[in-house]
Amino acid sequence: MIEKFFNPKSIAVIGASRTPGKVGYAILENLKKSFSGKIYPINPFATEILGLKAYSSLKDIPEKVDLAIIAVKAEIVKEALKDCGEKGVKNVIIISSGFKEAGNVKEEEEIKKIAKKYGIRIIGPNCIGVFDAYTGIDTLFSEQKRVKKPRKGYVGFISQSGALGLMLIDTYAELGVGLSKFVSLGNKADVDEIELLKFFGKDPSIRVVSMYLESVSNGKAFMKIAKEVVKKKPVVCLKAGRTEKGKKAVLSHTGSIAGSYEVYKAVFKQCGIIEANDIEELIDFTKVLACQPTLKGNRIAIVTNGGGCGIIASDQAEAENMKLAEFEKSTLKKIKQILPPYAVASNPVDLTGDANSERYKAVLEAVFKDRNVDGVCIICLTQLAPLDENIINVLEECKFYAKPFVVCIGGSKYSVEIAKHLEMQGIPVYPTPHRAIKALRVLYEYGNVLKRIKKE
């Protein structure tokens, strides 16, 4: 039944508005653009909104309604929910705020009761709802110019904060990273992170689950589901509310109890959940896990056209408990033949500043085929003119080696566009060697989790 939140045939928007800038207008506008099923605006004062026939009440709709989005004042949410019950709507997203998070615990309990009575499943209240890149469900009341929507991809993202979710979605789109489904949990009156995690675990369009959590509804249930899901796909989690002040802020944000961070850390480790320490890591980790195989061992190769970045990457590799691979003799011999005489054949491989895409291609072939190499970090300083644009093809072809790799490209427009193009092709790109190496480590970490699970 959770499925219907993401794949309804028809949607009613209760609180649809004719006024641009209003939540009930933005939701309708976004839905109209992306959703191909039926859309019913509910507004007692309108006959038509955005070219769609409007209804004064849910019961006036002649057809079946699969999903209702409630975006009215808190005081009339109860009534709207009852209408949904009478109409037989089983899936409801409540956008409206003013419940538990504002101290109105009783109001929220009453909503739960109504939902229970009619067998309604609820996402929210106090949330921004759902986005599905495949089915076009989009209840995020965001302006087009402010929030870009990501392409279809493999990340399932669950966020206990709506605004943070929007910021991340916008960033995903900017980077060229794809998304499958997003859910803003809000107050979790009914559907919570546990049920969604379970659902995402079974969803074939989702290859990695990303979570921003402030609290967990039920620790035991969470662990049970998480352990199951992690067997099939990686789960990355950013836990906020770690410190005293952070916990206090959680309470006034979503009315939840943050709990002991040490306990969370232990739980994540036990379940094989990969922890992200900040928003940047949450994005960096999920995008690499969504498109790259795991590292079988921790022996990596670094290939670069800038010596400095190669050194920084080497330092970081050791800091992350990764090893620089000892190349096979035959590999070293091949690299020596390819490199100009003034370059040194070792790992990191410094192709030197005059490297073109051909040199990259030849060295990468040797490196990827080396049996001592478990993964590759490819650094391309696109600022250097000898590096021609065919590097894009060279990097794309690296996929055929079926070994994990990440790319480091940073700088202004020229570089950013190459990076984005690669991301669209499912190649994870990072603006610094530091972040690229961390991403490789995460692939290794998830590989280890899978190994551990097999043994258990």
Added chain:
Amino acid sequence: MIEKFFNPKSIAVIGASRTPGKVGYAILENLKKSFSGKIYPINPFATEILGLKAYSSLKDIPEKVDLAIIAVKAEIVKEALKDCGEKGVKNVIIISSGFKEAGNVKEEEEIKKIAKKYGIRIIGPNCIGVFDAYTGIDTLFSEQKRVKKPRKGYVGFISQSGALGLMLIDTYAELGVGLSKFVSLGNKADVDEIELLKFFGKDPSIRVVSMYLESVSNGKAFMKIAKEVVKKKPVVCLKAGRTEKGKKAVLSHTGSIAGSYEVYKAVFKQCGIIEANDIEELIDFTKVLACQPTLKGNRIAIVTNGGGCGIIASDQAEAENMKLAEFEKSTLKKIKQILPPYAVASNPVDLTGDANSERYKAVLEAVFKDRNVDGVCIICLTQLAPLDENIINVLEECKFYAKPFVVCIGGSKYSVEIAKHLEMQGIPVYPTPHRAIKALRVLYEYGNVLKRIKKE
């Protein structure tokens, strides 16, 4: 005499080329665009390049030459340098590579001898030279479309890696961060980081010194100068070659001995140098130190329109040993009056998702004026439509409170453009709360360094 590298009246380019794509062409093209003094291309086979009269030899130039840039093959660098000596050129940048870094130690020694004989100061060899945003000196052989040049600013940047320098310059430009001077050290045959640090320390256009170092020429001399400079302006340093593999890579990159990282760490601490752990921190830290006053204490306020980001910032503040300020009673009262009834007046201040710029302005005034607040982290989720564009003015006006602050804005084009606009106005902006809080910590750290120095 170092001064002449940045402010010559006339420049000769030895190895000037008529062929686009060649180093000797790119240097001339960049110089022609930015430098208003005289430019003399030296090329025995040309009479004119890029509209400039070319000379077959340095000695044919009738006027005095302040600075020569040598970009010829390694084998003829010696001859070119002798020509410079005969002509009386005292400042020479040797771009050419193929010296110590390629094992040709003897060749480099001979160059040093020639320089000594004629009293020539050298930057390089094996470098990309110098960029000065004020005088227009630009020897970086980079294509316009690949490398953007930063606006005039207050950062002096010394890099032992040329390519990494280019990547950072390009990133500075992309972010809207300003630069004063950049020097690529190369093999440091003569001018080294110590002399440049001293020079940058006295340069009034430089407010913060940024360094990427793989080695230090003379530890004692470095410490002596660093201690002097740090009294006047902050110095941020990224030291590469920390680990065994990293050190090995340093040797083949710039032919230098990286030394023990533990020793470096201790030296930095003793001198009051702020350490950056990666490229991102090097940029993040220098840009905030270039435009914000130090924090007198560690009590910060966080103001946000997204609860989740406020929680993450709170967690990070504690992780960085910063404290969330306890607001004065009068401040709390004011904030309560400004906020809507469903919002909670505390620190972090969650203005809630429907905050407009007016609400930010009113709350920020109360927060900045609070005597318990040493610095402010302002988080603006520009994805949320109620936040109007007047927020730009509100943030700019925060400068008048003369208290340090940083801004967190992240996302796609709409957000990036606001961030860049603010950076151009000297307001440091970070894409995540994590990085914004770290920047505040660095302002506090430098404040502590200054306090410690005063006591000594």
